Amino acid sequence: MSRTIFARGAALAAITVLALTACGGADEAPAEPDPAAGVAEEEADPAAEEEADDAASDAGGEEDAEVSTEEEGGDAAAAGEGTVVEIGTELTDEETGDVVTIVSAVRNNPTEYYMASDNPDGEMIYLEVAVTPGEQFGGVVSQQDFLLDDGGEEVNYASTADDELTAAGYTYFEGAPRRDGEATGYIPIYVEQSGDVLKGAYVRPEAKILGEDETIPEFRGEFEIPAA
Known part of the structure; x- marks a missing residue:
């Protein structure tokens, strides 16, 4: 998987809004008594x-x-509510200057997600992330870039679970456009095979700089979600 990005130099200031192309009344008072x-x-x-x-x-x-x-x-x-566990892992993408922090996770959330039906081994997790984008490139840090290990395979956000996440009082992370600056929120991710400790990763795919014969390599930063 790869992406195309735009350099954000002075010569291209007019197009910085372009982004990294992702692939993937009252009662009367009572009378006083006599x-x-x-x-x-x-x-x-x-x-x-x-x-x-x-x-x-x-x-x-x-x-x-x-x-x-x-x-x-x-x-x-x-x-019946989920359990918050602190993480606090900071990941720095040296190529783009992005700083991505995995703040915390809310584990064991009640869910009506379709994959959770009749599956006692699964778990709906709300992953809290904070992104401080770099200034060199345009583009978006996507919710799809956050992955959890699910029995040996990596899965990303449960796209139809955002409504129940917001109904539970959390802010949904819709992605972080670099032109908009810092962003934070929660991403719902469902794993069919849960465990005490879950491994996760933030992955920015390899990217080609638009208009230049240059490609920047993939960035991968890993983290762990502790037991509830």
Whole structure:
């Protein structure tokens, strides 16, 4: 696999927008109570007030029970979320000047991805990446460039899982055009054969510089996703 890139020198400043060609209302306030009426009520029947207090106490206990039930439900929901693991691996592409950081990963995410159906060995992973592009070339650092080992084969992003990633509250990494500067986000990647520790790689394919008889070699940087 190879790509074509544009040099971003002064002579080509007008075309820096060109990119690396990838292959692959309110309630009324309640009336204030009449103090005199309250005193008269208390003097007339002190026992009634005691009964009222007992009833209020019982109601408070029921309220506490309801709150406790809600909290248990919230914990159950949290248990169904993915687990964040820190990575912090920085990869520098000397040819392009790009700095790519594998920040973290969210493991064991609930998913409806089609490949996850009836597969107890698979795992949906949200890979968090940050890209600081170099200034020499145009182009895009693509989500397709991030790979995970899947039983001896390398797989990249699960393209139909971006909606569930954003629904879970994460920002989808749509790629990083070098002309736009820094970019960060999460990439959904599904592996059919998961493990405690997963190996991954960022791979920029070999690229030919447009208008020049020069090719820059492929860059490959590796990282590991630790166990959750």
